[in-house]
Amino acid sequence: MATALGIGRARSDIDVVSRAGLPLHSFMDEAAVALQQVVPFVAACISTLDPATTMVSSSRKLGALDGRNERDVAWSQIEYGGDDPTSITAMVAAGQIAVGVHHVTRGVLDRSVRMSELLMPHFDFRDEARVVFVDRNGAWGHISLFRGDDHTPFAVEELDFLSAVAPAFTRGIRTGLLAQLSRADAAAQIGPAVIVFDADDRIVQSTPGAQAYLAQMPVAPGMGDPLTSVQALVSGARRFARGETDHAPRIRARAADGAWVVLHASPLGGAGDRAGDVVVTIEEARPQDVIDLVAAAFDLTTREREVVAAVLRGADTREIAVTLHVSPYTVQDHLKSVFDKAGVASRRELVARVYFDQYVRRMGSSIGPSGWYTAAPGAAAAPELSAPVRG
Numbered sequence: 393m394a395t396a397l398g399i400g401r402a403r404s405d406i407d408v409v410s411r412a413g414l415p416l417h418s419f420m421d422e423a424a425v426a427l428q429q430v431v432p433f434v435a436a437c438i439s440t441l442d443p444a445t446t447m448v449s450s451s452r453k454l455g456a457l458d459g460r461n462e463r464d465v466a467w468s469q470i471e472y473g474g475d476d477p478t479s480i481t482a483m484v485a486a487g488q489i490a491v492g493v494h495h496v497t498r499g500v501l502d503r504s505v506r507m508s509e510l511l512m513p514h515f516d517f518r519d520e521a522r523v524v525f526v527d528r529n530g531a532w533g534h535i536s537l538f539r540g541d542d543h544t545p546f547a548v549e550e551l552d553f554l555s556a557v558a559p560a561f562t563r564g565i566r567t568g569l570l571a572q573l574s575r576a577d578a579a580a581q582i583g584p585a586v587i588v589f590d591a592d593d594r595i596v597q598s599t600p601g602a603q604a605y606l607a608q609m610p611v612a613p614g615m616g617d618p619l620t621s622v623q624a625l626v627s628g629a630r631r632f633a634r635g636e637t638d639h640a641p642r643i644r645a646r647a648a649d650g651a652w653v654v655l656h657a658s659p660l661g662g663a664g665d666r667a668g669d670v671v672v673t674i675e676e677a678r679p680q681d682v683i684d685l686v687a688a689a690f691d692l693t694t695r696e697r698e699v700v701a702a703v704l705r706g707a708d709t710r711e712i713a714v715t716l717h718v719s720p721y722t723v724q725d726h727l728k729s730v731f732d733k734a735g736v737a738s739r740r741e742l743v744a745r746v747y748f749d750q751y752v753r754r755m756g757s758s759i760g761p762s763g764w765y766t767a768a769p770g771a772a773a774a775p776e777l778s779a780p781v782r783g
Contacts, residue, residue, distance in 0.1 A: 398429060398430060401429075402426045402427065403557055405426040406557050406564075407560045409422045409426070409564060410564035410567070411564075413567055414568060415568055416565065416571065416646075417568075418568075420452045420568070421452075423560075423564060424438065424454050427535075427537075430550070431546070431553060431554060432543065433455065433521075434517075434539055434540050434543065435453070435454065435455035435458075435515070436453070436454040436455055436457070436535060437453050437454070437457055437535070437616070438534075438535045439451040439452075439534050439535075439616075440533045440565055440569065440645075441532055441533050442643045442645070442685075443529050443531055444644070444685070445639075445643060446480060446530065447625065447641055447642075447643045448471075448480075449621055449643050449644065449646075450616065450618075450646075451616035451620060452616065453616055455538075456515070460515075463514055464616060464617045464623070465593070465617075465619055465620065467506075467510060468623035469593070470505055470506050470510060471506070471624065471627075472624045472631070473631065474505060476505055477496070478491050478493055478504060478522060480524060484526060484530075488524070489523060489524060489526070489555040489558050490521065490524075490551045490552075490558065491522050492519060492521050492522075492545060492546040493506075493507055493522070494519040495548065495551070499545075501519075506520075507520065511538070515538070517540055518539060518540055519539045519546055521546040521550065521551060522536050523555070524558070525559075525561045525565055527691070529688035532562050532569075532689075533562070533565040535561065537554075566689040566691070567689075569689055570689050570690070584674070585598070585600075585601035585604070585605050585674045585675070586602065586672070586673050587599075587622065587671070587674075588669055589626050589670045589672065590666075593626060601674075602674065605674045606622070608648055608651075609647050609648070621643055621655060622672055624643070625643060626657055626670045626672065628640075628641030629641055629657035629659050629670045630659065632659065640657065641656065641657050642654065642655070642657075643655045644677060644681060644682055644685055651676055652676070652677035652681065652685075653674060653677055654674070654675055654676075654677045657670055657672045658670070658671055658673075683701075687700060690733045690734050692733060696726050696730050699712060699716070699723060702715060702716070703727075703743065709724065709727075730742065
């Protein structure tokens, strides 16, 4: 473990970068550098999660894992297809912030399917420290740190430090999700895309837009394979079909062009060679899909969310005051707090920041039969997604 001075400096550095308004991948990289000074690791994987479902929406790999995506699908199958007590979902449900697999298993690593079937045979990792980044709205992300034979297992003091800096990581991830601004030259809307997986998790059918959506999902070079999130949905859908969970899995993620997308999966009915099929649908999010996520990322209070919701409906200060049974001065106080948190100076900017950020680039496009913007004229067709996916 580092010296007290080193620990204090690293904690301060992580806190500072979490408040700097950095894009997601920049925050991940800088925070990991500071973390490495106190808790050495040979590899790391930092993921964002959808706080409503605790499913991974993006990931960034560092060290020995950088550029290695060949086992991402297998990781998703283990992570979301079983009941490991150190899974992200289990940690969040149990209120655990940081765990060490070596510590939890008392050194018998074969007790962890993730260690015995994936991390030890394929990467030669001998311990993993896991931390989840949560607030009152749910889990926003997680980090896994790995060590090999040439390192001792993660110590209790190191896990305590990871727990201590977890709130700063939560803040940095929330801010990073919002710092990924949409571009004026972003690609035209692709339209809903569908991928069908068979019982062996191979892609057997897909619409032309599927590959285009997946290509847009990594927010920066070096981010993990987006099929990790897709396979997480497939594994979650299988658990839903078996009655092990009470809701179909769903993920909201932000793409490289700043747009929010929604991915969800459902088991299909079928017989014979179609038994066990799962359909994954990917589409650009509507405002109602992401307003609660964006409000949570701004860390708005319940009353502030109510005020924002009223502003988005076009209500003026007097109308908001009557609806919420407060004075107009109280409404103005709430709005000032919201403006400060959102980094805007007016209601017009607030609406653009929270609600229409990804839709401004659609203005002027035709409205299709569904009531949504159509693709721009001359938009190129996306390539077919046809390669099988295997763990």
